[in-house]
Amino acid sequence: MLLANDIDDLAGAAARGEPGALDALLTAVRPEVLRLCGRLLPHREDAEDACQDALLAVARGIGRFEGRSSFHTWLYRLTANRARSTYRTLRRRWQVEAGGVPLPDPPDPRRTSVVAGTRLDLLDALDAVRPEAAEALTLRDVLGLPYREIATLLDVPEGTVKSRVHLARRQVRQRLAGE
Numbered sequence: 001m002l003l004a005n006d007i008d009d010l011a012g013a014a015a016r017g018e019p020g021a022l023d024a025l026l027t028a029v030r031p032e033v034l035r036l037c038g039r040l041l042p043h044r045e046d047a048e049d050a051c052q053d054a055l056l057a058v059a060r061g062i063g064r065f066e067g068r069s070s071f072h073t074w075l076y077r078l079t080a081n082r083a084r085s086t087y088r089t090l091r092r093r094w095q096v097e098a099g100g101v102p103l104p105d106p107p108d109p110r111r112t113s114v115v116a117g118t119r120l121d122l123l124d125a126l127d128a129v130r131p132e133a134a135e136a137l138t139l140r141d142v143l144g145l146p147y148r149e150i151a152t153l154l155d156v157p158e159g160t161v162k163s164r165v166h167l168a169r170r171q172v173r174q175r176l177a178g179e
Contacts, residue, residue: 011071014062022062026055032072033058033079039142040083040123050086054079069152076145077153080138087123125175129168136161137168 007028013021030051037050057078065074122142126134136154139145140161147165151158 008067008071011062011065011074012067015065015067017063022059025062026059029058029075030055033075036076036079036143037083037086040080040138041087046086046090047083050079050083053086054082057082068155069149073145073149073153076143077135077139080143081135084123084126084134084138088127121176122172125172126168128175129171133164133168133171136164137172140165141169 007025010021010025010028014025033054034047034051037047037054038044041047041050054075058075061078065071126138129137132154136150139150139153140147145153147158147161150161154161
């Protein structure tokens, strides 16, 4: 198992295009990416789809990794965005395949785990929030990044991150309460 510094070094090597570095990096981070996707998406198959999307995005975007933040922070942002995007795609697919039939009511607690139902409700609520606020909330409250890291990652002041998280929490709370 590689340490965080080793992963950062490997990410830097991959960003520079060193042979074999990208493959080694993707192999090293795959379990963590899958775990992060699983924190947002309750079904293993959906989390695996999001994980593959995130790893593909890492492969395509590693050249843009500047090292201003740790690689893990950059990876968390990319993974959270891919997991939310996968959920939106799955929801749209459901609507098309169902022929305009609205999405089912909130999950029935007798047939759905509380955790899975809560995550789906959260993802729906996040879609109603401004994207920059939803991203800040996801990074802070779902993935547990500190405000300072989020500020560095988003290239905004820490106060702006706190403001976005506060706004998103309020809007998500209202949405979940049915207001």
